Amino acid sequence: MLLKEAREATEFLQNQTGSFVPDTGVVLGTGLGRLLDDIDIYHSISYEDIPHFPVSTVESHSGKLIFGVLNGHKLVVMQGRFHYYEGYTMQQVTFPVRVMKLLGIRRLFISNAAGGLSPDYNISDIMIINDHINLQPENPLTGPNEDEFGVRFPDMSDPYDRTMIDKGLEIAAKYSIRAHEGVYVAVPGPNLETRAEYKYLRTIGADAVGMSTVPENIVARHMGLPVFALSVITDLCTPEKIRKVTVEEVIKAAMGAEPGMKKIMEELISLQTD
Ligand code: HPA
Numbered sequence: 001m002l003l004k005e006a007r008e009a010t011e012f013l014q015n016q017t018g019s020f021v022p023d024t025g026v027v028l029g030t031g032l033g034r035l036l037d038d039i040d041i042y043h044s045i046s047y048e049d050i051p052h053f054p055v056s057t058v059e060s061h062s063g064k065l066i067f068g069v070l071n072g073h074k075l076v077v078m079q080g081r082f083h084y085y086e087g088y089t090m091q092q093v094t095f096p097v098r099v100m101k102l103l104g105i106r107r108l109f110i111s112n113a114a115g116g117l118s119p120d121y122n123i124s125d126i127m128i129i130n131d132h133i134n135l136q137p138e139n140p141l142t143g144p145n146e147d148e149f150g151v152r153f154p155d156m157s158d159p160y161d162r163t164m165i166d167k168g169l170e171i172a173a174k175y176s177i178r179a180h181e182g183v184y185v186a187v188p189g190p191n192l193e194t195r196a197e198y199k200y201l202r203t204i205g206a207d208a209v210g211m212s213t214v215p216e217n218i219v220a221r222h223m224g225l226p227v228f229a230l231s232v233i234t235d236l237c238t239p240e241k242i243r244k245v246t247v248e249e250v251i252k253a254a255m256g257a258e259p260g261m262k263k264i265m266e267e268l269i270s271l272q273t274d
Contacts, residue, residue, distance in 0.1 A: 002091060002098070003146045005052040009095075010102040012051050013065070017043045020067050022076035024269055025097070025105035025225075027216055029081065029112035035262050039068035039075060047080070050099075054082050054092040065096070071270040076100050083212055085190035090140035094219040098149065101223045106274060107161075108220045109265055113254050114210035114231035115192065117202045118182060121233045124256035126179040126264065127208050128168045129160050129229040132217065133185040135201075140215045141222055150222035159217055161226040164268060168228065171267045177260035182207030184231060186214035192245065198237040208233060228268060232257035 020042055028035060047053045047063040063080030078100075082093045097108065114127065121127065145152040165181055172179035185206035187193065193201065193209060201209050208231050220227050234253035235245040 003148055006095065006098040006102055008051050009053060009099045013045065013099070013103060016045055017067050020074060021104040022067060022074045022100070023104065023106050024073050024075050024272065025100035025108045026075055026077040026265070027081050027097075027108070027110045028077055028079050029110065029212065032111040032258065032261050032265065033079070034258050035265055036066065036068075036077065036079065038266060039066070039070045039077070041066055041068040043067040052095065054088050054095060070266065073269050073272065075269070076103055076105060081212060081216075084136060084138070084188055084215065085211055090136075090138045090142070090215050093215045094140040097216050097219045098223070101220070101225060105225065107226045107228070107272065108216070109269065110213050110216055110227065110229035111261060111265070112210050112212045112229070112231050113234045113250055114184060114208035115198075115235050115237040116208055116233040117198060117237050118180070118207040119238050121180065121207070121236065122178070123233060123236060123253045125233045126172065126177060126257055126260055127184070127231045127233060128165050128179055128181045129184045129213070129231060130165055130181045131183045132159060132214050133183060133204060133206055134214045134218070136186050136188050136214060140219050150224060154218075154222045156221060159221055159227065161228055164226065164228040167271060168230070168264050168268055171264050172260070175260070175263055177263060179260070179264065180207070184213060184229070185209050187211060193237065195239065195242060198242065199239065202238070209237065230261060230264065232261060
């Protein structure tokens, strides 16, 4: 069922985009919209026009799948993602990643906004994700396994590609961008965490907390795609620094990190040779 629907969505997109076969998929989270500025856009297709794509909820901005070229690389970019807290199932949240793989991508880039749990982090810092802890209550692989996508029990010892993490850190150092590597913990949201929860999340080994990325990562790894993901730290969640945050502050902090994120993503995409 899932495979059939993903194939139908893929065929529709292939008919729309002709011979454009993307090599790289990008999930644009908060703060990375500007990446699109440097892309030569060939096709832009609204999610609502794509068969079987989740239908947007009222609150979420209308999403688009954008096909374009960046420094010789053919990209398919999700402008707008689906979150579990919006009421989508995990299969819906991750459906576009399945489709991007069927379209031909060989690697996936993800960005998000996250709360900083490590005492070393400041607002608008970047964290390159090197591992994750999944505290979301559902898993996108629940249900019959589609063997054509991947195995029943996918390995998760290498969830984020080490070579790309190292390259990402090198690029950050070259441009004096404040970037760390660390562990991302995914929670269901939509409420932010209590003080006791932040303390718990830090204790179990996380450096940043957010409400996305892990489902997309699991599905990408299920299909054998290497993943590079980064978080922009939009609020600080250590006991001394925690205070009330508003969505506006989160967006402002994300925008502060936008040039650095853009630089890392763009250079890293350009460096890929296969
Ligand atoms: N918690 C969870 N998700 C978030 C946060 C946070 O503090 N900040 C941005 N996304």
